[in-house]
Amino acid sequence: xxxxxxxxxxxxxxxxxxxxxxxxxxxxxxRVISVEKKPAKKILKKADAEKKVSPPSIVHITFHVRFHTKxxxxxxxxxxxxxxxxxxxxxxxxxxxxNNDMWSAEIELKIGDIPEGGIxxxxxxxxxxxxxxxxxxxxxVLGTSLVTSEKIFITDAWNHPGxxxxxxxxxxxxxxxxxxxxxxxKIIRPKTYTHIFKIKAPLLSKGQTVCISxxxxxxxxxxxxxxxIMSRKEGEDFFIARINLSKASFPVIYKYGVYDTDTQxxxxxxDGDNRILYERPEKNNxxxxxxxxxxxxxxxxxxxxxxxxxxxxxxxNSWGVGEFTDLKLLADWAKRTGLKVIQILPVNDxxxxxxxxxxxxxxxxxxxxxxxxxxxxxxxxxxxYKYQLQDFIPEKEKLNRLDTLxxxxxxxxxxxxxxxxxxxxxxxxFASKGYQEYFEQNKHWLLPYAAFCYFRDTxxxxxxxxxxxxxxxxxxxxxxxxxxxxxxxxxxxIYLFV
Numbered sequence: 001x002x003x004x005x006x007x008x009x010x011x012x013x014x015x016x017x018x019x020x021x022x023x024x025x026x027x028x029x030x031r032v033i034s035v036e037k038k039p040a041k042k043i044l045k046k047a048d049a050e051k052k053v054s055p056p057s058i059v060h061i062t063f064h065v066r067f068h069t070k071x072x073x074x075x076x077x078x079x080x081x082x083x084x085x086x087x088x089x090x091x092x093x094x095x096x097x098x099n100n101d102m103w104s105a106e107i108e109l110k111i112g113d114i115p116e117g118g119i120x121x122x123x124x125x126x127x128x129x130x131x132x133x134x135x136x137x138x139x140x141v142l143g144t145s146l147v148t149s150e151k152i153f154i155t156d157a158w159n160h161p162g163x164x165x166x167x168x169x170x171x172x173x174x175x176x177x178x179x180x181x182x183x184x185x186k187i188i189r190p191k192t193y194t195h196i197f198k199i200k201a202p203l204l205s206k207g208q209t210v211c212i213s214x215x216x217x218x219x220x221x222x223x224x225x226x227x228x229i230m231s232r233k234e235g236e237d238f239f240i241a242r243i244n245l246s247k248a249s250f251p252v253i254y255k256y257g258v259y260d261t262d263t264q265x266x267x268x269x270x271d272g273d274n275r276i277l278y279e280r281p282e283k284n285n286x287x288x289x290x291x292x293x294x295x296x297x298x299x300x301x302x303x304x305x306x307x308x309x310x311x312x313x314x315x316x317n318s319w320g321v322g323e324f325t326d327l328k329l330l331a332d333w334a335k336r337t338g339l340k341v342i343q344i345l346p347v348n349d350x351x352x353x354x355x356x357x358x359x360x361x362x363x364x365x366x367x368x369x370x371x372x373x374x375x376x377x378x379x380x381x382x383x384x385y386k387y388q389l390q391d392f393i394p395e396k397e398k399l400n401r402l403d404t405l406x407x408x409x410x411x412x413x414x415x416x417x418x419x420x421x422x423x424x425x426x427x428x429x430f431a432s433k434g435y436q437e438y439f440e441q442n443k444h445w446l447l448p449y450a451a452f453c454y455f456r457d458t459x460x461x462x463x464x465x466x467x468x469x470x471x472x473x474x475x476x477x478x479x480x481x482x483x484x485x486x487x488x489x490x491x492x493x494i495y496l497f498v
Contacts (some may be wrong), residue, residue: 018229059152091183137159153287183204197291199239208267218245219243255275277289305343306329311405323375458491
């Protein structure tokens with residue numbers, strides 16, 4: 001009871017302190033600083049060699065996650081480690097209620113048990129009715145490089161999948177559209193530090209980075225010219241700052257800001273309330289503070305694009321229909337014209353009747369298999385078997401001259417070519433390392449799909465209720481079809497080939 005009362009009193013004092021500072025802080029949030037003074041040289045020098053520290057064999061880790069819960073809700077930690085249930089939600093590590101806005105959990109971890117690439121973990125919210133919600137992303141990673149102390153305190157921010165900023169951490173943005181905005185910042189890693197601050201800011205412009213300013217001397221005492229500069233490695237999500245707060249007065253009130261590395265000037269504070277840090281450092285341990293997203297407008301990226309079905313991309317090299325190879329031509333054109341996004345209609349296999357009614361792209365028979373009609377025979381044949389194309393050229397050119405797509409004729413021509421190519425290539429392809437890796441990764445859907453196609457064509461209907469056999473799914477029976485000694489092996493394996 002005494003501890004709880006003290007926490008309440010501390011919270012009330014903090015609120016009063018934040019309110020007292022609100023007026024002056026609000027001014028700092030909006031004005032642009034224009035001064036000649038440069039940040040301390042210790043921040044911008046070339047990084048020194050990191051001090052080698054022998055890691056402990058066992059580390060004690062305390063996890064905190066900020067999440068406002070209601071009565072009946074629970075929070076768990078899941079991850080690729082047995083202590084977190086090996087990504088099995090039913091075996092996830094339960095957390096303990098700390099207060100309405102915080103849950104905690106403690107573990108002891110052997111360093112040797114940390115897998116290569118680190119432990120990737122996430123939080124799970126379990127509602128009173130058993131419904132589960134997961135926080136988004138795979139950027140919460142506990143690696144051996146972080147384990148340099150016997151005790152670590154981790155405070156995470158919950159990442160709701162619906163947060164707008166998450167879109168900018170998908171591959172198109174990270175690897176292409178925003179990649180050129182990365183700004184290298186060279187800083188000296190301190191020999192000793194007590195806190196690692198982490199924040200994500202996906203939409204900074206080229207030449208910008210994140211900084212921290214706060215109420216204590218170590219964070220500049222709200223003097224923007226003394227803000228602590230943060231850096232981000234290329235390809236990583238978080239901006240990071242390692243700061244020694246061993247002599248700081250707690251609690252610490254702070255905000256993140258945007259800093260221009262070219263002019264070496266503070267640009268602006270983030271929006272929203274001040275952030276508050278309660279975790280006072282202890283001897284021989286440190287804290288990792290994952291503050292989630294910086295609070296900045298998330299609507300500053302704009303990009304024009306085009307939406308088009310692949311079957312409309314017919315080129316001189318096509319066989320009567322736009323094909324996967326024609327997407328390269330579209331991408332080249334989009335780049336020349338300044339377009340940034342291409343959206344296509346579904347390209348999954350829709351073959352149910354082998355008639356024009358299968359042309360509707362939203363009637364897929366598989367969530368994974370792509371439609372063979374988009375295959376380019378010239379690329380499939382390659383140099384070795386290009387002689388096989390000669391007999392098909394007249395029909396190809398005829399179909400390619402049509403004003404509209406003759407779906408049935410194109411599909412029939414493609415399958416005639418596939419059946420001619422299959423016996424020539426099957427042994428080489430099935431024996432290749434690339435195919436074998438693909439098969440192992442996809443056989444959970446590939447075998448049922450190929451079997452379905454085989455029985456659909458054998459019994460001339462996609463309605464399995466009318467099949468005289470195999471109308472009830474049995475995986476053992478399905479796998480038996482793919483035995484090379486089976487009488488009908490080639491008739492079913494050709495779908496694996498496609």
